[in-house]
Amino acid sequence: MSELLQGREILIVEDEHMVRKHLVKFFENAGASCTGVATFEEGKNALANLDFDYAWVDVHLPDGLGLDLLEVAKANGDIPVVIMTAAGGVEMAVDAMRLGAADYLTKPFDPREAPLVLARVEAGRRSSRLQSHARKSNNVSSDDAGLFFGSALEGFRSQLDKVLAVEGRLKSQLPPILIEGETGTGKTTVARWLHANGARANKELVVVNCAALPEQLAEAELFGHEKGAFTDAKQARIGLFEAADGGTLFLDEIASLSESLQAKVLTAIEESRIRKVGSTKDISVNVRLITASNRPLEQMVKEGSFREDLYHRLNLLKFEIPPLRERGGDAVRLAQHLLAQLCLKYRMKNAAFSPRCIKWIERYEWPGNVRELQHEIERAMILGDAEALEFVGIGERLGDQPSQAQGEGPVWLKPGWSIPQEGFSVETAVIEFIELALAQTGGNRTQAAKLLGVNRDYIRYRLTRKDKGAE
Numbered sequence: 257m258s259e260l261l262q263g264r265e266i267l268i269v270e271d272e273h274m275v276r277k278h279l280v281k282f283f284e285n286a287g288a289s290c291t292g293v294a295t296f297e298e299g300k301n302a303l304a305n306l307d308f309d310y311a312w313v314d315v316h317l318p319d320g321l322g323l324d325l326l327e328v329a330k331a332n333g334d335i336p337v338v339i340m341t342a343a344g345g346v347e348m349a350v351d352a353m354r355l356g357a358a359d360y361l362t363k364p365f366d367p368r369e370a371p372l373v374l375a376r377v378e379a380g381r382r383s384s385r386l387q388s389h390a391r392k393s394n395n396v397s398s399d400d401a402g403l404f405f406g407s408a409l410e411g412f413r414s415q416l417d418k419v420l421a422v423e424g425r426l427k428s429q430l431p432p433i434l435i436e437g438e439t440g441t442g443k444t445t446v447a448r449w450l451h452a453n454g455a456r457a458n459k460e461l462v463v464v465n466c467a468a469l470p471e472q473l474a475e476a477e478l479f480g481h482e483k484g485a486f487t488d489a490k491q492a493r494i495g496l497f498e499a500a501d502g503g504t505l506f507l508d509e510i511a512s513l514s515e516s517l518q519a520k521v522l523t524a525i526e527e528s529r530i531r532k533v534g535s536t537k538d539i540s541v542n543v544r545l546i547t548a549s550n551r552p553l554e555q556m557v558k559e560g561s562f563r564e565d566l567y568h569r570l571n572l573l574k575f576e577i578p579p580l581r582e583r584g585g586d587a588v589r590l591a592q593h594l595l596a597q598l599c600l601k602y603r604m605k606n607a608a609f610s611p612r613c614i615k616w617i618e619r620y621e622w623p624g625n626v627r628e629l630q631h632e633i634e635r636a637m638i639l640g641d642a643e644a645l646e647f648v649g650i651g652e653r654l655g656d657q658p659s660q661a662q663g664e665g666p667v668w669l670k671p672g673w674s675i676p677q678e679g680f681s682v683e684t685a686v687i688e689f690i691e692l693a694l695a696q697t698g699g700n701r702t703q704a705a706k707l708l709g710v711n712r713d714y715i716r717y718r719l720t721r722k723d724k725g726a727e
């Protein structure tokens with residue numbers, strides 16, 4: 257807890273001499289630097305001209321209301337303010353929180369309560385930072401119970417189990433983990449699984465796609481910044497390392513970070529310390545780091561595009577997820593697993609792959625790996641015939657396209673066609689119409705029926721008659 261106070265700059269605005277003195281002494285003994293002032297004006301000047309991590313402000317000051325300093329603190333780097341109210345001043349405390357105070361304490365209080373209050377303030381700041389990160393990156397949390405290992409990932413699973421067993425004993429300062437694999441092989445899913453099954457499961461997991469961080473803002477996003485550190489830094493902000501303190505930080509596409517940021521990440525791993533942009537102080541953080549790359553980092557080190565020292569640090573616990581095309585029969589089993597999950601999502605009961613679709617799953621190379629497979633299933637479930645799911649596009653790529661998707665429509669639809677002398681079967685035309693509509697709707701019978709102005713049962717009936725050779 258005292259780590260929270262170590263090296264922090266704290267302003268105390270309190271007119272009662274003894275209270276101020278006690279607080280200053282307590283904070284300084286805990287390693288913080290304190291500025292104690294007695295009036296509203298002094299408090300206002302200090303907030304406007306000096307940098308503080310926190311301010312402790314008494315409500316009633318001889319020359320003004322301490323609550324009015326909340327606005328000043330907000331305008332000068334959004335410094336968290338803890339309001340000190342007199343006994344019974346609950347209404348005042350409620351007002352203070354409404355006006356943006358980070359927390360409050362009722363006097364008299366034991367200064368040993370102060371670190372607890374600061375821990376609450378920090379937790380609040382972290383959680384609002386995480387909320388804004390999640391909003392910005394549109395983080396969708398995946399179902400951790402949904403990870404399918406299968407026989408191809410059996411060895412991988414037992415390695416992960418060993419890591420988790422060691423973690424259980426270590427508790428803090430967990431070694432970083434590197435996960436490599438082509439895009440869509442499940443690196444993020446594995447990172448989530450590791451977090452959910454590890455010692456920090458009840459703490460935050462912060463997922464960051466480094467490739468999506470704008471280069472000029474990446475450092476501030478990861479490590480935070482002080483007020484005025486750059487043109488748009490109107491307020492100080494904590495970074496994602498700090499937001500993940502006590503929990504897990506997953507840096508996806510780590511190779512997208514610039515060399516200087518790679519160096520900063522290395523320092524964060526080795527020394528468990530970070531420094532905000534524009535700050536002169538280090539902050540200690542305790543983060544379980546998981547990194548991922550879809551290009552082999554060893555290769556990138558050889559090419560000179562990834563720092564060797566960071567690679568060696570990450571290489572200690574490296575896991576490689578094989579592409580889907582190398583997982584043999586697991587591709588079909590994984591497809592069944594994903595289908596079962598999607599059925600729950602879409603509340604569907606009888607969805608199943610058609611026999612030839614199963615063959616396509618086995619034959620296709622899946623360059624987009626599990627993500628591509630998942631998308632194909634989802635698309636077929638929404639657009640196709642759920643009871644006989646088919647991946648129309650993939651079938652075409654494999655040269656095994658459904659007959660109705662091949663042609664450009666029945667011959668009698670071509671310009672210049674006229675009814676031949678030997679006659680023309682309306683029954684055949686109906687079937688060809690149905691096939692055309694099915695081709696247009698990717699095999700979706702409901703949509704095809706809508707296009708043709710008939711009901712789904714009519715289509716089913718006609719196709720069954722055709723299969724029985726009735727036409």
Ligand SMILES: Nc1ncnc2c1ncn2[C@@H]1O[C@H](COP(=O)(O)OP(=O)(O)OP(=O)(O)O)[C@@H](O)[C@H]1O
Nearest residue numbers: 402403404438439440441442443444445550626627
């Ligand atoms: N083994 C698996 N079991 C169940 N679902 C999986 C598995 N692997 C991947 N998925 C699913 O596939 C999709 C892609 O996985 P994920 O995002 O983890 O891949 P990634 O390797 O991190 O991709 P990228 O390199 O693009 O970041 C996710 O929706 C995930 O739920």
